[in-house]
Amino acid sequence: MEPLYGPIRDYAWGSRSAIALLQGRPVPSEGPEAELWLGAHPGAPASVARAGLRVSLCDLVRDEPGQWLGQRVSERFGSRLPFLLKVLAADAPLSLQAHPDAEQARAGFAAEEGRPEGERNYSDPHHKPELLVALTPFEALCGFRDPTESAEALAAFGVPELSPVVAALRTGPAGLRTAVRTLLGWPVAERAALLGSVLASPADGPDAELVHRLAKAYPADPGALVALLLHHVRLVPGEGIWMPAGNLHAYLSGCGVEIMAASDNVLRGGLTPKRVDVDELLRVLRFEVLDDPVRAAQPVGPGVAWWPVPVDDFALHHVRVDAAVPTVTLPLPGPRVVLCGGGSITVDDGAGAVTLVSGQAAIGTAAGEPLRISGVGDAYVATSGLS
Helix, strand or coil: CEEEECCEECCCCEECCHHHHHCCCCCCCCCCECEEEEECCCCCCCEEEECCEEEEHHHHHHHCHHHHHHHHHHHHHCCCCCEEEEEEEECCCCCEEECCCHHHHHHHHHHCCCCCHHHCCCCCCCCCCEEEEECCCEEEEEEECCHHHHHHHHHCCCCHHHHHHHHHHCCCHHHHHHHHHHHHCCCHHHHHHHHHHHHHCCCCCHHHHHHHHHHHHCCCCCHHHHHHHEEEEEECCCCEEEECCCCCEEEEEEEEEEEEECCCCCEEEECCCCCCCHHHHHHHCCCCECCCCEECCEEEECCEEECCCCCCCCEEEEEEECCCCCEEEECCCCCEEEEEEEEEEEEECCCCEEEEECCCEEEECCCCCCEEEEEEEEEEEEECCCC
16 A cells, blocks of 8 residues: 545635545635545546655556556456545535436547537546545435425425426426426526526425525526425435436535546536536436435444445445454455545555555555555545456
């Protein structure tokens, strides 16, 4: 194992305390800190030390795939690390978004070949399923809820202009596409008036409160109403949410560990100043009810739990070592990225041991032995999902 140094993305919605507190730095930070990236994605690769210099993990993996990835991962995913581990910290809502499946990503990336970067939806030909595990109380919108519930929530505002949307939702899942297309395609010149009528309504309760919050952050954005079509979940630390391809979602607040396939393909529909392409979003969305997006951790041994997901790009394990369980051995295949979530831990893969404190990370190649984690603290261990 050796230390891994991840860059921090300064998106405007980021927190000025969460990542700094995790890493033991002064609070508030100088600016918003939204995501700590611990992987080999070319958008913001992590690095390791070589002869006193920081070397991009992208370059190392590309130049020595056999050592870093091993034969099975290389054969399955090519010369790239197939997963990206992040710490995400939101003080404001993220965009209303979805991610393509593998076939859609390949086709979309090829179709946009040659376009300027600012006019592209697809930055790579890969899918981007993702799992987020809460480190703090975490709030999110994820996956379509029962459309009849959404119909009643919108009808409660008593705004006549919303009647066609309410009628579509009352037909059940078959009306979801019409409802989303109508709201996100609302004429730009009429959006402020629509939101004004909604906000002037005497309707109250959690749904109305949510719309008011989102409309305050993004005035005249109909995404504030699309939010009522989604599950509104509040996670406690340790709970996760699984977002497969095509599921509409938006993270609202909180800090969590996020692992995903190594892609940056995001199709946005609203609640953002970034590029929005409603037509392409509608093309990849899955208009089906997501029964329960929340994933509880499943114990797999003393001090070890994980959140199983149906993809082989990644797997995420949580390890807790303390006086009761002072050492945990994980026979997980490499490559492996380990993030210390608190306390002080030592991680040894037979090729070298690294001691980490909260917010620090390490990486080991595919050639390492089973991981041995000891000390007093928490570790999040990211690997490929190949068993």
